[in-house]
Amino acid sequence: MRYKASFPLFSTFTKDSTAIRETVNALYDSLKLQNCGLKKEVFAFAYKGYTTLLEKGAINKEGIITICDFSQSSRRKRLYLIDLVNYKIILNTYVAHGKKSGGEYARKFSNRPESWQSSLGFYITKRSYWGEHGLALIIDGLEKGFNDKAEKRRIVVHGSKYVGDNYLRFKSYMGRSFGCPAVPKKYSSTLINTIKNGSCLFIYHPSKNYLAGSTILNG
Numbered sequence: 001m002r003y004k005a006s007f008p009l010f011s012t013f014t015k016d017s018t019a020i021r022e023t024v025n026a027l028y029d030s031l032k033l034q035n036c037g038l039k040k041e042v043f044a045f046a047y048k049g050y051t052t053l054l055e056k057g058a059i060n061k062e063g064i065i066t067i068c069d070f071s072q073s074s075r076r077k078r079l080y081l082i083d084l085v086n087y088k089i090i091l092n093t094y095v096a097h098g099k100k101s102g103g104e105y106a107r108k109f110s111n112r113p114e115s116w117q118s119s120l121g122f123y124i125t126k127r128s129y130w131g132e133h134g135l136a137l138i139i140d141g142l143e144k145g146f147n148d149k150a151e152k153r154r155i156v157v158h159g160s161k162y163v164g165d166n167y168l169r170f171k172s173y174m175g176r177s178f179g180c181p182a183v184p185k186k187y188s189s190t191l192i193n194t195i196k197n198g199s200c201l202f203i204y205h206p207s208k209n210y211l212a213g214s215t216i217l218n219g
Helices: 017-031 039-056 185-197 206-214
Strands: 063-069 077-084 086-093 122-130 134-141 156-160 182-183 200-204
Touching: 017 039, 017 185, 039 063, 039 200, 063 185, 063 206, 077 185, 086 185, 122 156, 122 185, 156 185, 182 185
Parallel strands: 063 200, 156 182
Antiparallel strands: 063 077, 077 086, 122 134, 122 200, 134 156
16 A cells, blocks of 8 residues: 655655655644644654654554554553554554553653563554454564564554543553553454555654663664
8 A cells, every 4th residue: 555645755755854854844833743742853753763664674564653642641542553655643542551661650661571661763564464452554664672562472553441431430541551552442443454564664763771771763
């Protein structure tokens, strides 16, 4: 699946930082991402990584990017599924972090199996399947040392009853996973079917270790 832009949003801008900055500003304002709680710097990181991966041919599904902003409280709708071409937020909803990443806020991250922590960085989505959580989505971590063990850890996108408005009616913050970016059950099919088979997923936190060590952001 490939989206066709009405102007050169993507590969022609990857080597021009000024053009990228202008494009980020235009997209951020058009999408009204500030109103949804996503900071411009987070979107800029996501877009920079997206264009890098696009230039490398890693993305099969252009024009779609999913951002999980783990700098925000789990009480916030901090997952953003964005259509970059049609200037549309397809979905803005809750997403869980790992049990041992923190409580209301995610603070610790790991690439280690059985850590029960979330892993930061860029992923490419793969195939969907039916498992213990219903429809789920395999994701391939692209950043060595940060998320490249995601498949080995069985980190997947899936729906869960411990994520959503109903859960917050009885709890002070959102439920947590074993490291998976779990979303409300009622939105999981829409999310998974939209982003599967080769789109870009970015899990963000302002961790100095990640921001300094990411080869995708710093390459």
